[in-house]
Amino acid sequence: MTHALPHSRPGQVIGLLGGSFDPPHAGHLHISREALRRFGLDRLWWLVSPGNPLKAHGPAPLAQRLAAAQALVDHPRIDVTDIEAWTGTRHTAATLRALRRICPGVRFVWLMGADNLAQFHLWQDWREILDTVPVGVLARPGQRISARLSPAARIYAHARLPDYDSQALGRRDAPAWCFVNVPMMDISSTRLREAGSWTGAQK
Numbered sequence: 001m002t003h004a005l006p007h008s009r010p011g012q013v014i015g016l017l018g019g020s021f022d023p024p025h026a027g028h029l030h031i032s033r034e035a036l037r038r039f040g041l042d043r044l045w046w047l048v049s050p051g052n053p054l055k056a057h058g059p060a061p062l063a064q065r066l067a068a069a070q071a072l073v074d075h076p077r078i079d080v081t082d083i084e085a086w087t088g089t090r091h092t093a094a095t096l097r098a099l100r101r102i103c104p105g106v107r108f109v110w111l112m113g114a115d116n117l118a119q120f121h122l123w124q125d126w127r128e129i130l131d132t133v134p135v136g137v138l139a140r141p142g143q144r145i146s147a148r149l150s151p152a153a154r155i156y157a158h159a160r161l162p163d164y165d166s167q168a169l170g171r172r173d174a175p176a177w178c179f180v181n182v183p184m185m186d187i188s189s190t191r192l193r194e195a196g197s198w199t200g201a202q203k
Contacts, residue, residue, distance in 0.1 A: 006081060015111045022065055031138050039170060044077060044078050049090075050062055051090070094125075109136050133174050156177060161178040
């Protein structure tokens with residue numbers, strides 16, 4: 001089950017929310033809607049990854065996660081894609097390189113929760129990510145202080161936009177990042193798997 005890359009055109013600002021989506025849930029939709037509103041995005045793409053290099057166990061089959069994501073998304077400006085499966089990329093920096101090559105002129109914004117910012121310095125080529133695309137960070141429960149004190153936040157403090165200027169993020173040249181507090185929905189894929197409401201994960 002493969003999905004073509006959603007339509008885009010030069011000059012558009014497109015947010016990218018990557019992850020295993022194992023399973024996709026209402027929290028993903030919530031932060032997607034908030035990102036569209038807060039960062040002035042034209043569209044937002046979910047990048048459903050074949051696997052997370054930082055996780056020890058593999059996720060549920062990609063086709064299952066894609067189908068669940070497609071069934072869940074109910075917003076006309078949110079699209080689901082499996083670009084990493086057909087480009088063969090497994091790390092964000094490589095995926096962004098591929099997207100810039102495939103979609104010249106599109107202004108991409110990488111989106112993440114504050115929990116990811118706290119460990120962003122562990123990602124492969126993390127400086128390249130910050131140096132090549134704007135990054136929008138959405139606060140999640142219990143992670144605000146650790147995210148703001150993280151190595152990435154401290155090293156790139158000079159490139160941080162104030163939250164009142166968040167709408168300008170997609171039009172800024174990298175490095176540029178913005179941390180916004182949004183109403184929280186305390187739900188996680190991990191808890192859904194532990195509760196037994198999602199099956200198919202590879203052990």
